[in-house]
Amino acid sequence: MTARNSVTPRAAGEVNHYDIDTDVVIVGYGAAGAAAAFEAAYTGAKVLVLERSGGPGGASAMSGGEIYLGGGTPVQVACGFEDTPEEMAAFLKAAMGAGADAAKIEEYSAGSVEHFHWLVDRGVPFKPTMWDAPTWVPPTDDGLMWLGENSWPFTESAKPAPRGHRPTANDFGGKLLMECLSGAAESAGATALFDVYVTTLIVSGDNAVVGVVARQYGKELTIRARRGVVLTTGGFVDNDAMLAAHAPELLGHTKVSAGTDDGSGIRMAQALGAGVRHMSSGQVGMSLIPGLAARGMVVNARGQRFMNEDTYPGRIGQAALYRQNMGGSWAGADTAMWVIVDEAGFEDVPEPQRWGVQPTHVAETAAELEQLTGLPTGSLADTLRRYNEFATAGADLDLHKSARWLRPLTSPLAAIDVKAGIRPPAEAGDRRGTGASVFTLGGLHTDLDGHVLNLDNTRIPGLFAAGRATNGLHGIGYISGTSLGDGTFFGRRAGTSAARTE
Numbered sequence: 117m118t119a120r121n122s123v124t125p126r127a128a129g130e131v132n133h134y135d136i137d138t139d140v141v142i143v144g145y146g147a148a149g150a151a152a153a154f155e156a157a158y159t160g161a162k163v164l165v166l167e168r169s170g171g172p173g174g175a176s177a178m179s180g181g182e183i184y185l186g187g188g189t190p191v192q193v194a195c196g197f198e199d200t201p202e203e204m205a206a207f208l209k210a211a212m213g214a215g216a217d218a219a220k221i222e223e224y225s226a227g228s229v230e231h232f233h234w235l236v237d238r239g240v241p242f243k244p245t246m247w248d249a250p251t252w253v254p255p256t257d258d259g260l261m262w263l264g265e266n267s268w269p270f271t272e273s274a275k276p277a278p279r280g281h282r283p284t285a286n287d288f289g290g291k292l293l294m295e296c297l298s299g300a301a302e303s304a305g306a307t308a309l310f311d312v313y314v315t316t317l318i319v320s321g322d323n324a325v326v327g328v329v330a331r332q333y334g335k336e337l338t339i340r341a342r343r344g345v346v347l348t349t350g351g352f353v354d355n356d357a358m359l360a361a362h363a364p365e366l367l368g369h370t371k372v373s374a375g376t377d378d379g380s381g382i383r384m385a386q387a388l389g390a391g392v393r394h395m396s397s398g399q400v401g402m403s404l405i406p407g408l409a410a411r412g413m414v415v416n417a418r419g420q421r422f423m424n425e426d427t428y429p430g431r432i433g434q435a436a437l438y439r440q441n442m443g444g445s446w447a448g449a450d451t452a453m454w455v456i457v458d459e460a461g462f463e464d465v466p467e468p469q470r471w472g473v474q475p476t477h478v479a480e481t482a483a484e485l486e487q488l489t490g491l492p493t494g495s496l497a498d499t500l501r502r503y504n505e506f507a508t509a510g511a512d513l514d515l516h517k518s519a520r521w522l523r524p525l526t527s528p529l530a531a532i533d534v535k536a537g538i539r540p541p542a543e544a545g546d547r548r549g550t551g552a553s554v555f556t557l558g559g560l561h562t563d564l565d566g567h568v569l570n571l572d573n574t575r576i577p578g579l580f581a582a583g584r585a586t587n588g589l590h591g592i593g594y595i596s597g598t599s600l601g602d603g604t605f606f607g608r609r610a611g612t613s614a615a616r617t618e
């Protein structure tokens with residue numbers, strides 16, 4: 117007797133009745149699921165999307181909507197930037213870090229302009245104008261932004277071009293993106309059932325996936341998938357047991373999700389022998405305003421800078437969580453971090469773009485700020501002296517922040533404690549926490565066509581996956597837009613592959 121939510125596959129021979137019979141079942145209705153559903157239905161298959169929530173959306177609908185696209189998109193061209201798939205791939209290989217999937221990155225970069233047009237054809241609007249300053253999401257409806265491409269060390273490995281494409285919205289664009297993609301999937305003929313939680317895969321005697329077991333309002337449903345099952349269930353940041361087992365550094369921080377990322381799709385496939393990759397990797401957003409950080413210094417609990425402040429802010433977060441302030445013991449891991457700015461830098465970022473962030477301490481000298489913040493005596497004063505020397509000379513010899521953002525910091529100085537939190541316009545309430553907001557990047561191992569691979573690197577018949585249920589492009593690194601980007605790009609592949617399965 118297996119437990120109620122067991123992921124142990126059910127043998128098809130034990131299923132004597134199917135409640136629903138279809139060609140392709142898609143589990144999870146976020147961006148990856150919607151892209152898969154569209155393509156599978158467009159190919160002519162009968163498609164059913166099963167979603168545990170009351171409607172489509174997932175994390176995708178809550179997101180900034182930033183999609184990583186390049187290689188010469190019309191938006192890039194209109195904004196005056198030259199780009200090629202090769203430069204895009206070179207950047208991504210560096211930015212996705214150790215373990216990045218080079219073959220997927222090359223495929224993704226080569227197909228990026230086509231994918232841009234596919235999104236536009238699905239009704240996703242992109243305004244061909246540029247937001248040219250560090251930010252999480254442009255506060256305007258500009259469609260293009262930098263995501264670290266023009267910052268060190270990436271300036272040394274690829275010709276810089278901005279590739280952050282955000283659907284036309286002020287601030288967060290994920291809701292609009294999901295409305296377009298789910299509308300397209302429905303127009304193509306895909307249907308959906310909501311409040312349905314898929315628990316288990318159904319497998320035939322030759323280990324092919326032929327359906328799923330689900331629960332709806334306490335009742336079990338068995339659903340037959342004649343051609344294939346696509347898992348687009350998102351990551352596992354909401355499953356503390358999985359975090360403890362695979363990515364313990366991500367425990368205890370704010371979870372960047374819709375609350376439904378319980379890793380169920382990953383576990384169902386693992387129970388069938390699926391391989392996983394980079395389960396310890398995570399995106400780490402620190403509660404800092406990138407525009408303020410770029411105009412000042414970011415220091416750790418020892419008062420030292422550790423990352424060029426003009427880079428993609430998620431890199432600052434990963435460095436803070438994984439490499440700083442360890443206190444000599446993993447158990448003592450902390451995210452203490454301060455943004456140091458002067459009055460001119462603070463005022464230079466318009467108030468609405470500061471997302472409610474205020475200086476936590478203000479002082480005339482670095483020594484006073486050390487006392488107020490508890491930073492070691494002399495540490496901040498030394499860091500400031502060195503920073504101001506670099507700024508005066510116009511070259512940051514330590515961390516290579518671009519000369520554009522280098523300016524000597526003058527009194528009075530402010531320190532912003534990242535643990536005080538930030539509040540994007542779309543969110544309400546007190547955000548004080550660890551300062552870090554995280555989601556997982558590890559997941560199922562898939563091939564370029566969206567097939568889930570087993571531990572022998574061979575395809576599991578009838579099983580496909582995309583989005584954050586998979587590892588996608590990522591090694592240990594992350595850049596905004598690669599999640600919605602690889603989810604929709606390889607979601608399309610997975611949907612097409614499933615629909616074409618005989």
Ligand SMILES: Cc1cc2nc3c(=O)[nH]c(=O)nc-3n(C[C@H](O)[C@H](O)[C@H](O)COP(=O)(O)OP(=O)(O)OC[C@H]3O[C@@H](n4cnc5c(N)ncnc54)[C@H](O)[C@@H]3O)c2cc1C
Pocket residue numbers: 143144145146147148149166167168169172173174175176177178179180181182183184312313314315348349350351372373374376377378380381555582583584585596597598599600601603
């Ligand atoms: C505030 C915020 C901002 C972000 N900004 C960006 C950004 O600008 N760019 C970017 O690329 N990424 C961004 N991200 C990350 C990105 O949104 C996600 O990584 C991405 O949406 C994942 O897409 P997905 O389709 O794989 O999963 P999701 O969109 O999470 O969809 C998965 C769906 O599967 C459903 N599900 C899960 N398990 C089951 C089950 N067993 N049965 C049935 N249904 C199930 C869930 O309910 C969910 O609806 C952001 C995330 C947040 C929360």
